[in-house]
Amino acid sequence: MTDARIAVRIERADGPGQPSRWEEFRVERRPNSNVISVLMQIQRNPVTADGRKTTPPAWDAACLEEVCGSCTMNINGKVRQACSALIDKLEQPIVLQPMKKFPLMRDLTVDRQKMFDALKRVKAWIPVDGTYDLGPGPRQSPEDQEINYVLSTCMTCGCCLEVCPQVAESTAFIGAAAISQTRLFNNHPTGKMHASERLRGLMGKGGVGDCGKAANCVQACPKGIPLTSSIAEMSREATKQALKDWFFRDEHKGGGGPVG
């Protein structure tokens, strides 16, 4: 137990549907190390703690500044970005596992496509008329900008889905990220004009109504996005929209329905 090196245990699998196994590594301790720099060290010398040659573990990474969301994984049982997981602050052995609420690709990499699909469902964009020069956008107060800016820092990392009890392979819950994005676009002066369409995307199977109010998401969000407020607000708005749609259902039949 006098080993000054860093001990890492990694849950690995060779591909989708393949059995998982654990491998343990020891790497030299360096100042300012984080989980990514440790994985890089393993890559340069892929040998397990008991001296067996192995393949370098696969993981996703890009910016390493906690703005791209790529390197999200479970570290000592907590879902977070590997780049901002500093070794000095982690208990050893450091246990690395892939996210569990997404299809596994290999080792620490998973497929988070369903999060991007969810953004389509809620039409998470401002439908601009075109890229031609149409002058400035609408004025906004600094207060509104500050609220929207925080909502807009969501990097689709998936932490909120990973910790959500309502998200499982057998369920369809859209998750906090997309709900909060709906709020972002419905807050925008132009986005507001199309609020109903986005709210309809939050209704029905897997919609905002499926939230179980566990509030784990807001704790797990690395960007401090007020996800539970977003869910509360969108839930209220979706209910109002559903009532409106019911009361005015005749008008919708008349061809004035949703436009893309």
Add this chain to the structure above:
Amino acid sequence: MAESYIVVGGGLAGLMTVIKLAEAGKHVDVFSIVPVKRSHSVCAQGGINGAVNTKGEGDSPDIHVKDTLKGGDFLAEQPPVKGMCYAAPSIIYLLDRMGVPFNRTNEGLLDFRRFGGTLYNRTAFAGASTGQQLLYALDEQVRRYESEGLVRKFEYWEYLSFIKDEQGACRGIVALDLRTMEIQPFASDAVCLATGGPGVVYGRSTNSTINTGSANGRSYRDGATYANGEFIQVHPTAIPGEDKHRLMSESARGEGGRIWVPKKKGDTRPGREIPENERWYFLEEKYPHYGNLVPRDVASREIFSLVKDLGMGVGGEDVVYLDVTHIPAAVLDRKLGGIMEIYEKFQGVDPRHNPMKIFPAVHYSMGGLWVDYEADARNNMVPGSPRQQATNIPGLYAAGECDYAYHGANRLGANSLLSCIYAGMITGPAMISYAKNAAPKKGDVPSTTLQNARQQWVERFDKIYKMDGPENPFVIGQQMGEMMVKVATVVKKNPELDDALVKIQEMKERWKKSNVLDTGRTVNQSAAYLNQLSNMLELAHVILKTSRLRDESRGSHYKPDFVLPKPKTPKPTDDPEFMAAWKARNDKWLKNSLATWTPEGPRVEFKELESLKNPILSPEPRHYD
């Protein structure tokens, strides 16, 4: 058969190209090694330039043109710079309409701040994660086109090479699925590379780990001309790290941040306990006009020399202070929140109350694939000309950091987001014109051409999977990076470059003795890396070779053995002796380096700038005193 288009890369330049094509009703396939929302554009922090002139300063696009050309020491072709600076205000407005949460004034208008290399408040910003916010806005627009069926995304696919027909034109690409390791050919009427910069050639830089420059390296090997490779920007302020160096945006200084070191060498007191009169604000002292906001190459050289030559780094280490502690915490959170958070998270120290420890780091490549342009007699860019952003390979375009245009010998801060978007805006229409006028249609590409191109790559990868030599490719990559940082960053010396040119050949030989480490066919990152590394070695070779050949100092390329004398008058133009030396230097070196791949190494020619025959601005000495 309707024409179709391929864009490789989903950062700002790529996505804007996609939007322009889709808006015209064209089908686009976009290839990216990561989900496009995770592209490196997210790392840009400080803002985007545009002379909107909202602060009563009399700013204008013409001054923006001048700042940009002078910032790059007149090595950029001028009409594209003019086009970009004139389009800048409308680009910012477009992004505003797309919903980018730009910071606002009390009146609800866009706010602008100062950046380096200019005296005007010209930079629109969204906190200190402007790149992220811009990328998200374009990502959202592309998702809208995706849901309409105009755009298909191939995420986790890596570009391997373009497909050449018998006439030498680009007719599509071969790509690798990074998950299944499947290799496929894709036909197209025109291809745009928007694959970013080559930071990973330097090992640790401010770049994302995905910025290998591999697509550029491969295209260069296949005949595309690589221009101005020697111009690599070293950003003055980054947090040195074990895995990467994290950028501390120039906007920290734009908002009033100050750079200093203790006057007493090796002072061990914590920064905030050192009294004002014992601090040396060396940039403000030497450059009273621009102060901490001199261009990046100038600031990096000053910091580097202070630390390396004078040993004045904080506590004897390779760091200086970047200090924002005099700015109220609430202002810092509102305008610089993103970077305050990064420093706090990664260093465990609150920068609102403690000066940050920073050092220069490799940041951006001004060089890249050579691209054409077409301007009229008044130096206005010709709209829709198929020559805009076209490489020397017909049908192959390049936009964004992977092209060489716009920034000359040094890029000004907050001009990169702008150049990416502007390049994308003109590349889309150029590709459409090309496909309409010149090119044979996609349907005409013989299937044998496609299958042969694929087969070539299948065989290459079969060889990679069989590599069982003693060398670990990741170790070769690390050593390449360390060498490049040592010899080809802030200060360059010919003997060191000569030595590195020998070593890079050795590394290419060692690559052949690599071990693939992994023979699997699912997410095999080692096999993909071996291919990337071979392309990175080629780019490193270009950077070293052109650095060796350019015997002058210009922008980011600095050789102490080849510097101009210091002017003896406050205005350099008043010193005839200096002006004679300056003119002689320009006659010889005001040229773009153009590298062509050969089996023996890069063949380099230095070519005069086209636009200097009828310049918008005649070159003038670059000084910021």
